[in-house]
Amino acid sequence: MSKEINITPETSANTEVSNFLRQIIDHDCANATFANRINHDGQALPSVITRFPPEPNGYLHIGHAKSICLNFGLAKDYDHIPGGARCHMRFDDTNPAKEETEYVDSILDAVKWLGFDWHHHDQAYQFYASDYFEQLYAFAEILISREKAYVDSQSADEIHHNRGNFNQVGTPSPFRDRTVAENLELFRAMRAGKFQDGEHVLRLKIDMSSPNLVMRDPVVYRIRHAHHHRTGNTWCIYPLYDFTHCISDALENITHSICTLEFENNRPLYEWVLNELSEAGALQHPLPHQYEFARLNLTYTLTSKRKLLQLVQENHVDGWDDPRMPTIVGLRRRGFTPESLQLFCERIGVSKADSWIDMSVLEQSLRDDLDPKVERGIAVLRPLKLILDNFTQEFEACSAPKHPHHEDLGRREFHLTKELWIEADDFMVNPIKGFFRLSPPKDGQPGSRVRLKYGFVIECTGFDADAQGNVLAVHASYFPDSKSGTPGSADYKVKGTIHWISTQNAISAEIRMYDRLFTDPNPTSGDKDFLRLLNPDSKQVLKAFVEPSLAMSHIEQRFQFERHGYFVADRNDYRPERPVFNFAVGLKDQWKK
Ligand code: ATP
Ligand code: MG
Numbered sequence: 001m002s003k004e005i006n007i008t009p010e011t012s013a014n015t016e017v018s019n020f021l022r023q024i025i026d027h028d029c030a031n032a033t034f035a036n037r038i039n040h041d042g043q044a045l046p047s048v049i050t051r052f053p054p055e056p057n058g059y060l061h062i063g064h065a066k067s068i069c070l071n072f073g074l075a076k077d078y079d080h081i082p083g084g085a086r087c088h089m090r091f092d093d094t095n096p097a098k099e100e101t102e103y104v105d106s107i108l109d110a111v112k113w114l115g116f117d118w119h120h121h122d123q124a125y126q127f128y129a130s131d132y133f134e135q136l137y138a139f140a141e142i143l144i145s146r147e148k149a150y151v152d153s154q155s156a157d158e159i160h161h162n163r164g165n166f167n168q169v170g171t172p173s174p175f176r177d178r179t180v181a182e183n184l185e186l187f188r189a190m191r192a193g194k195f196q197d198g199e200h201v202l203r204l205k206i207d208m209s210s211p212n213l214v215m216r217d218p219v220v221y222r223i224r225h226a227h228h229h230r231t232g233n234t235w236c237i238y239p240l241y242d243f244t245h246c247i248s249d250a251l252e253n254i255t256h257s258i259c260t261l262e263f264e265n266n267r268p269l270y271e272w273v274l275n276e277l278s279e280a281g282a283l284q285h286p287l288p289h290q291y292e293f294a295r296l297n298l299t300y301t302l303t304s305k306r307k308l309l310q311l312v313q314e315n316h317v318d319g320w321d322d323p324r325m326p327t328i329v330g331l332r333r334r335g336f337t338p339e340s341l342q343l344f345c346e347r348i349g350v351s352k353a354d355s356w357i358d359m360s361v362l363e364q365s366l367r368d369d370l371d372p373k374v375e376r377g378i379a380v381l382r383p384l385k386l387i388l389d390n391f392t393q394e395f396e397a398c399s400a401p402k403h404p405h406h407e408d409l410g411r412r413e414f415h416l417t418k419e420l421w422i423e424a425d426d427f428m429v430n431p432i433k434g435f436f437r438l439s440p441p442k443d444g445q446p447g448s449r450v451r452l453k454y455g456f457v458i459e460c461t462g463f464d465a466d467a468q469g470n471v472l473a474v475h476a477s478y479f480p481d482s483k484s485g486t487p488g489s490a491d492y493k494v495k496g497t498i499h500w501i502s503t504q505n506a507i508s509a510e511i512r513m514y515d516r517l518f519t520d521p522n523p524t525s526g527d528k529d530f531l532r533l534l535n536p537d538s539k540q541v542l543k544a545f546v547e548p549s550l551a552m553s554h555i556e557q558r559f560q561f562e563r564h565g566y567f568v569a570d571r572n573d574y575r576p577e578r579p580v581f582n583f584a585v586g587l588k589d590q591w592k593k
Contacts, residue, residue, distance in 0.1 A: 002079045021291060021350060025074065025256060029081055034255045034286055038264075046120075047083035050075050050257050052111070053129075053245070056229075058104040058305030059320040060110045062362070063296040063342075069345035070293070071258060072116035081303065088125040088252055088308075089118035094244050096228040102227075106320075110328040115338045127252060129244050130230045136239045136247055137191065140202060140221060142280050144183045149220070149471040150176055151186040152203045159201070164214050166338045172218040189320045190223055197223050202237075207274060214265045215272070215445035218242055223331045246270040247277070249288040257288045260295040267292070293350045300359045300516040301326040316534055317517070321572075323582050324517045324538050334514065335558050335568030335584025340369035356522065363585045370558055370566050370584075375402040375409065378453075378499045378547040379561040379581070381511055386438075386500065387472040388458065391418040395502070396483070400454045412549045416455045417502040421545050426450075426498045427474050429463065436495035438474060447476070450496040453562070457482035457492040499562050509579040511567070513540040534571035551576055558584065 027047055037045040050071040054064060075087035089111060093099050108126075111118070116558050118125045120423045143149040150424065152159065152173045153466045164170040178186075190200055202221035210216055220264060225236045249257045257270075269291045296303060303326060311325070314348075320327050323334035337532035344365035348357050395415035402409040422438075431439040431448070438460045441447040447460030458476040464470050482492045523530040550559070553569040561567050565586040573580040 019350070020352065021070070021074065021256070021258065021293065025078060026043045028255065028336045035083060037253065037286070039253060040430070042456060043207065044083065045253050046079075046085050047081055047255070048075065048078045048085035049088065049253055050085075050258060051088040051090050051249065051252065053092045053248075055092045055095065055098075055305075056100065056106055056107060057098040058103060058309050059093070059329055059344050061108050061303050061308060062298055062301075062326045062331065063303035064110075065114060065328060065341050066296045066345050066348070066350075067258075067260075068111055068114055069115060070350055071344055072118075073112070073342075073345075075120075075257070078118075084120070086120035086125060087116070087118065088127055088254070090127040090248060090252070091129065092241070092245065092248075093128055093130045093228070093230065094238055094241065094584065096224055096226040096238060101229050106329065113332065113338060113568065114328065114341060121582055125252075127248070128230060129248050130152075130228060130250060132244070132248055133231060133235055133239070135251065136244060137237075139247060139277055140186065140239070140243070142185060142282055143204065143276060144202075145180055146276070146280055147178065147180060148204065148276050149183070149202055149204050150178050151183050151190070152176070152217075152219075154198050156198060159203075159219065160187075163213060165213070172532050173203070173217070176205065176208075176217070182502065183559050185222075186327050190221070190237050191235075193225070195223055197225055199223060204243075204267075204269075204273070210267055212268060214242070214269050218269060236523070240268055242269050243273060246273050246288070246290075247283075249290075252275055254288040255286075257290045259290060259292055261292045261352070262295070263290070264292050292352065294352060294354045296348065297354070297356045297522075298359055298362065299356055299521040300518050300523070302518075302530060304524065307530060314531075316531070322386075323490070323512070326517075332556075333568075333571050334582060335566060336366055337369055337558070340366040343369055359516065361591050364451075366566065366585045367587075372405070372559065373403075374558045374560055374566065375412075376400070376404070376558045377412070377550045377561055378414075378501055379509065379511060379540050379550070379564060380421040380423055380499070380501050380545045381564065382424040383421040383506075383511075383545055384427060384471065385503065386422045387422045387473055387475050388420070388478045389417050389461065389475055391475040393444065395504070396455070398484075399455045412547065412561075414499075414547050414549070415502050415505060416452065417504050419503040420452070420472070420500040421503055421506055422498055422500050423469075426496075427460075427463070427471065429465075429471065437498055438476070438496075440474075448496070449492070449494045450498050451482075451484070451492070451494050452478075453497050453499050454484050454513055455500070456480070456484075457489075482550050501545050501547050505548045507548055507579060508549045509544050509546045509550070509581060510573075511544040511581050511583065512570070513542060514538060515540075541577045546579060546581070550581075551579055553579065560587075563587070 034047045052071045072087045075085045078085035118504050129390040152175045162171040201219045203217045206215045208216050221237050226240050267290045274287045321329035321333050395417045398416050399411045399413045439448045448460045451457050457477040458478045460476045462475045464473045482489050517538050518533045519535045520533040523533045555574050558568045566584040567581040570580040
């Protein structure tokens with residue numbers, strides 16, 4: 001396994017976007033490796049064709065976003081070269097039992113939402129490996145005829161056991177020397193449904209003593225009497241990944257087939273299958289090539305569809321799109337934008353070294369995307385009443401810019417009244433050292449002074465509490481000549497500024513606060529039980545108040561709530577009469593040590 005590196009916001013900012021794949025493509029373009037190709041209809045083919053090949057067995061996660069940005073991103077960037085470039089959307093749907101149409105739809109949505117497209121010159125390049133079943137079957141017969149494949153009738157256990165291991169060469173199957181005629185007859189009978197699951201498999205005849213275990217006569221077809229989401233009950237034998245993937249790439253004229261590092265050992269097999277078929281005249285050169293890059297591992301979360309499915313099925317989260325999930329639908333509901341995810345993928349780059357990316361790199365990408373463009377607003381998350389006892393007018397009109405650096409976006413208007421909501425933790429009966437917000441008079445000293453942002457300076461005069469000492473309301477008096485923006489207001493020197501909302505026009509809102517899903521930075525490394533490492537406090541629902549302008553948000557509108565961070569109007573639950581906002585990310589990295 002390659003050296004592990006860790007990428008944090010500090011290191012990522014200085015890292016050049018890695019481009020070993022671009023160098024390979026540049027080299028192929030310079031050498032015209034894939035130039036002047038035509039397809040079977042005589043149409044010119046692009047010089048670069050990549051593909052994104054998910055298995056439709058779950059929702060896509062942030063790791064897939066890396067693969068999408070890479071494959072579709074390369075196609076976008078190289079489309080200007082002679083011949084152009086495109087990326088195919090391919091569903092690797094050869095495993096009937098685990099795949100569903102629901103997942104196909106969600107994957108298409110995710111790719112589109114991320115800002116990519118499988119159309120090129122108005123043609124859709126959306127494919128399914130299951131569309132190639134007939135072709136794959138024919139190719140398997142070709143290999144059988146050329147004595148490059150045989151039907152093995154050992155049990156799965158025997159096959160596994162006889163494969164050997166790193167220290168021991170494999171033992172050839174007693175069925176390895178079946179004649180071509182016998183193999184063809186058996187393989188056809190397998191297809192015809194004459195056997196039970198597991199009775200026979202088709203194996204490639206390569207080398208039972210190869211140092212690479214993958215090459216010891218890999219199984220390429222097995223019997224599965226199962227309904228397939230697209231081919232129904234047409235088939236009862238299904239091809240395996242190592243056979244399907246390379247052939248699908250070749251049939252689609254893929255040039256650069258990019259996958260994650262764990263497939264490095266499978267590359268000789270990829271090449272073996274394509275070379276054998278090309279020698280048989282079934283495929284033409286130039287053949288596609290496989291290249292590997294390091295998969296994304298992100299701290300405090302996990303990137304495995306199987307484990308994410310477990311979180312959903314066992315109700316550890318509220319579904320695939322729970323804002324704590326690293327799925328693309330989850331990140332979207334959390335407030336992430338396509339731009340922030342693209343920025344993240346750009347920052348982490350592409351390398352051949354396995355690494356753990358710090359969650360803060362992802363969070364910083366969102367901040368950097370949102371800060372310059374989203375409107376500001378005020379939300380009081382944990383409300384406490386503040387009463388300005390000397391405030392006698394009905395209201396004072398106040399306003400604030402929608403964005404501090406974009407006056408052109410306009411202003412928000414709101415009223416300051418005698419009773420206001422403030423944050424409960426902006427008041428302390430017995431202030432700790434360094435607390436510069438509200439505290440009551442004590443030992444003959446006056447109460448503290450703060451500025452109500454966009455309003456007046458106030459001085460705390462006391463508080464109401466119940467018999468248990470719970471604070472019910474805070475009292476203060478205001479200074480009429482201290483209003484923000486009026487002459488002389490700057491003469492008031494205060495150390496704290498707090499935000500507020502008038503109780504008269506505050507809007508009740510549900511605010512969902514989220515924290516990291518796991519307490520451990522690497523919940524899936526080693527033999528850790530990730531389910532025991534779930535953060536029990538990762539979700540908190542608050543009954544909050546927001547300023548009136550926020551009740552007219554559009555769904556998925558993102559904001560910076562002053563002093564709190566970035567929030568998004570929930571895609572599913574936001575209603576103007578009942579606003580719901582999700583916490584996306586704080587104003588700065590709270591996790592920095
Ligand atoms: P999982 O184990 O989560 O199901 P997978 O690799 O089996 O992942 P696929 O649907 O087969 O998922 O993957 C589609 C594409 O996305 C593949 O090309 C794969 O290499 C890539 N991919 C999957 N996970 C990651 C990851 N963590 N980082 C980068 N690319 C990934
Ligand atoms: Mg997979």
